[in-house]
Amino acid sequence: MTLLDSALSLFDYQQDLLGIVVFTLIFAAPLALLCTQCTLLFALLRRTHSRGLRPLARLLHALKTWNMIEVFLISVFVSAAKLASMAQLELGIAFFAFVAFTLCTLISVQLVDTVQLWRRIDRLTT
Amino acid sequence: MKTASSEGLVACVRCTRAWPAPEQHCLLCGKALHPRKPHSLQATWAFLITAVVCYFPANFLPIMHTTRLGQVQDNTILGGVLVLWEYGAYPTALVIFVASVIIPVAKILALVWLSWSAAHSEEVPADRHGLLFNTVELVGSWSMVDVFVVALLVALVRFSGILTIAPGGAALAFCGMVIFTMLAARAFDPRLLWDKAT
Numbered sequence: 074m075t076l077l078d079s080a081l082s083l084f085d086y087q088q089d090l091l092g093i094v095v096f097t098l099i100f101a102a103p104l105a106l107l108c109t110q111c112t113l114l115f116a117l118l119r120r121t122h123s124r125g126l127r128p129l130a131r132l133l134h135a136l137k138t139w140n141m142i143e144v145f146l147i148s149v150f151v152s153a154a155k156l157a158s159m160a161q162l163e164l165g166i167a168f169f170a171f172v173a174f175t176l177c178t179l180i181s182v183q184l185v186d187t188v189q190l191w192r193r194i195d196r197l198t199t
Numbered sequence: 200m201k202t203a204s205s206e207g208l209v210a211c212v213r214c215t216r217a218w219p220a221p222e223q224h225c226l227l228c229g230k231a232l233h234p235r236k237p238h239s240l241q242a243t244w245a246f247l248i249t250a251v252v253c254y255f256p257a258n259f260l261p262i263m264h265t266t267r268l269g270q271v272q273d274n275t276i277l278g279g280v281l282v283l284w285e286y287g288a289y290p291t292a293l294v295i296f297v298a299s300v301i302i303p304v305a306k307i308l309a310l311v312w313l314s315w316s317a318a319h320s321e322e323v324p325a326d327r328h329g330l331l332f333n334t335v336e337l338v339g340s341w342s343m344v345d346v347f348v349v350a351l352l353v354a355l356v357r358f359s360g361i362l363t364i365a366p367g368g369a370a371l372a373f374c375g376m377v378i379f380t381m382l383a384a385r386a387f388d389p390r391l392l393w394d395k396a397t
Contacts, residue, residue, distance in 0.1 A: 074354050079347070082354040083366055091371045094378070095350050098343065131228060134213055138381070141340045141347075147294070148347035154291040155283070155348070156355060159362070191214035195227055 076100075076145075076171060098141040103178060106136040110181060117193055126194045133190075137182060146175045202393070209234050236388040243314050246383035250307055253376035261367035263349050268361060276300065276345060276369065299345040299373070302338055306380050309335050310387065317391040325396035332389045339384055342377045346370055 077100055083092035113129050115121075149171070153162055203210055208217045209232045211225040224231055236242075261273035274282070276299050283292035309331055316323050349370045356364040 078354040079350040083350055086353065086365050088366045088371060091346075091350075091366065091374055094374055095346065099347065127228060131213070131230075138339075138385070141343055144340050144343050145347050147298075147341075148344050148351060151291055151294060151344060152348045152351040152355065154288055155352065158286060158288075160356075160358075188215050191216065191227055 075167065076149075098139060099145045102136055102140045103142040106133070106140050106182070107178065109133045109136060110185075113190075117190075117197070120197060122197055124198065126198055130190060130194055133185070134187075137185075140178070140182070142175050143179050146172065204234055212236075235390055235394075236386070239386060239388040239391060240314050240318055242386035243310065243383050246379050246386055247307060247310055247314070250376050250379035250383060253372045253379060254303070254307070256372035257369050257376050260369040260372065262345065262369040262373065263352065263367050264365045266363045266365070273367065276373070279345075295345060295348075298342050302342050303376060303380065306335050306338065306342075306384075310380065310383050313392070314387065317387075317395070320395060323392050323395040325392045328392045329389055332384075332387065332392070336384050339381045340377070342380075343374070346374045346377070 077096075080092055080096035080100060083089075083095060109129055109132050113126065113133060116123060116126055116129075149168075156162060203217055207220045209220050209222065210217045211228060211230055211232060213230045214225060214228040216225065216227050218225065218232060220234070222232055258276060260275070262276050262279065263274050265272045265274060276295075280292050280296045280300070283295065313328060313332055313335075316328065349364075349366050352364045353366050356362055
């Protein structure tokens with residue numbers, strides 16, 4: 074299975090609303106967060122003067138609350154522990170990529186300095 | 200004591216920049232400026248009550264249905280913890296117990312206490328209450344562990360005829376409870392505590 078299946082398989086059991094919420098929290102929000110951060114950082118490094126920086130920084134602020142990828146990582150370990158007694162599990166290569174992705178996302182979100190981010194945007198857009 | 204409001208300043212809750220009070224919107228990020236969030240306590244109570252309403256189905260309905268060789272077994276959240284404990288998976292049982300039983304209840308109680316003291320207390324120890332609020336915000340999303348575990352198990356366990364796991368009604372209710380307590384924490388304005396600081 075892939076990680077995305079854990080959200081999608083909820084639709085097979087008519088739990089559509091739950092499926093949408095889980096999909097948003099573990100896939101859509103982290104992906105959007107990654108893209109937003111990359112675009113913002115790149116723009117700030119290149120000193121791009123763009124009106125789009127402010128909406129992006131606002132989006133980043135909203136996404137930080139709803140990104141739950143690190144909670145999902147713990148859930149992966151818990152479900153592995155639950156299943157270990159019943160079946161033999163083999164980890165795919167995506168598992169290690171996922172762990173690395175989660176840790177990097179976690180650290181990069183922690184490193185964002187809100188005050189400095191907005192001060193830089195202010196300097197670039199006025 | 201010199202404070203922002205005594206100096207006629209309002210801080211933006213998004214980008215932290217302080218502006219002179221007549222300003223209606225943050226000139227930097229555009230968020231509406233309020234000295235204190237409007238109707239903060241009312242919104243916090245509304246979200247908290249919704250969370251409490253979700254709490255009951257979340258704990259009494261089964262969170263997943265396990266079908267083993269044609270026999271259906273319903274598992275509640277607390278039942279799942281007990282099963283893990285019996286199997287001797289103590290660390291896992293502890294993680295689930297803390298994340299899905301202790302944290303949600305503690306979060307709701309803490310927010311009830313904070314909202315109550317922001318409205319009715321004469322004097323509030325603002326530093327300790329502020330710390331409590333920060334902790335509530337920090338642990339906000341960690342209760343989702345159980346919902347994600349159900350989603351993962353549903354996707355993983357599909358040995359047709361032998362063992363299948365289907366999500367139960369409690370999963371959505373639990374998810375709702377976690378999200379509504381997060382919204383309640385967002386609606387609460389910790390600056391209300393400063394107004395009553397000793």
